[in-house]
Amino acid sequence: MKFYVTTPIYYINDLPHIGSAYTTIIADILAIWHRMKGDDTFFLTGLDENSVKTVQAAEAKGYKDIQKYTDEMAEKWKNAWQKLNLTYDDFIRTTEERHKKNVIKFFNKIYENGDIYKGVYEGLYCDGCEEFKLEKDAPDGVCPIHKKQLKKIKEENYYFKLSKYRDRILEHIEKNPDFIKPEKRRNEIISFLKQGLIDTSISRPGLKWGIDLPIDKDHKFWVWFDALINYLLPEKYWPPEVQLLGKDIARFHCITWIGMLMSAGYPLPKTMYVHGFFTVNGQKMSKSLGNAIDPISLSEKYTIDGIRYYMLRDISLGEDGDFSEVALKERINNEVVANYSNLFYRITSFIQKNYNGKLPSANYSEKENEILKQISSLVKRYESEMQEYELTKALSTAVEVSTIANKYIQENEPWKIIKENKEKAGSILNFGAQLLRTSVLLYYPFMPNSGKIACEALGIKPEWKDVEKPVLKEGHELKAVMLFKKIET
């Protein structure tokens, strides 16, 4: 089985914020899980550098050489992702030759297919903003920012015959309930399509930055057209099993991109998953409010895994959610530390102290077999939740498993038993360690950094095979490690 997941490619007019980190982390979780299962996995992320915004940001910061600016920003983005230990397989920049080649190739296909024509774009232009305004944003034809009369400008654009594909797109979405998730986004797209579709322009004249249109040197590709094509990069993995999107860009992906692919004759992605947005401590995140969160400094304080855990645990994937530092800290202390890390330590340190770090022999009874059955059904549930991209549910299933393990240890009181019967206590610890191994693996995609340490200490590999079974053998060596520290401040 192969698994190909994409994130949107991000604008480089600023550094990564918590929102872009969120999307990329979701992709990372999925990629890690599929790798554990042995799937041929490919995780693509990258940067959208051909936007007019790039030029504006570069100039605002005093750069004359735009390419230099993009190179520097790209380094910063890569560094940020490395600090967060994200495991992407390739990082695409739309200023790269390999991308430009793909754009041209793609364009030629739809051009030869007769889906490109020259038309006129009419719009209200503001000299101050240097951009077109929509009528709804500019009541009375006046720019809301500059209070100036907008000019009616006509310019020639090349258009893509998107409207031609409207029926096919609609049909595809209606016939494939899993194509757009969650359902609420699917409904939105369907109702949008039912209103009808107009063609979309794909080029702009007179730009100095961007990719040249092969049929007309005076035009550059409009940034959206060029950006979407990045996903085609890993040819042998096409089509993606899932493309992750923010809700603001759902329509471009679920409609325009799909129409483009139909025209060029590519198979379609299996699922477009639209996630929600964060507010920060109840407020909308924005630069002007100055409440944008830097994921790097946050991770230094709370650990990468702590943040990953919180994001998926507290915020239902697909819904909007509030990012609160208070809640973050509570989740880490009350769940990651108290439930998981504590479980890990109480079992491993007990074995280390009393059994020289070697797994004692086991003699399971009806009670243990009952629990194994329960675990096995929870693991099945986890797998189907992961498969359906219900990551929040899958994580809470993982929590259930480690709770069962804590309960088992608690009820069987090996610290008492060991005083009279070391062998019997050993059997309890043996079973506890088996449950611990399952917990570690279920948590692994969500918290891979501590997961690595946990696997090493347990002497296991992060593999999904027999995840629900008690496969650790008598005499297996393991070490006591504290995976997380309590956040005190």
Add this chain to the structure above:
RNA sequence: AGCGAGGUGGGGAAGCUAGGUUAUCCCGGCGGGCUCAUAACCCGCAGACCGGUGGUUCAAAUCCACCCCUCGCUACCA
């Protein structure tokens, strides 16, 4: 305005498609147990007339009607 999603104990959610014993889970609060463990772990308790009104039914959080409230989408904004 149209279309869509939702309103469930202090907070966050599940249940509702196939109506039926004490409405479930997590956090928080309170009490107890345990002491292997990072005051962690385990057990118990309090707290919800399931947005409102009316209807269908032996029986509704679950079905129907109307109403109120919140949020999202309604084209070039990653």
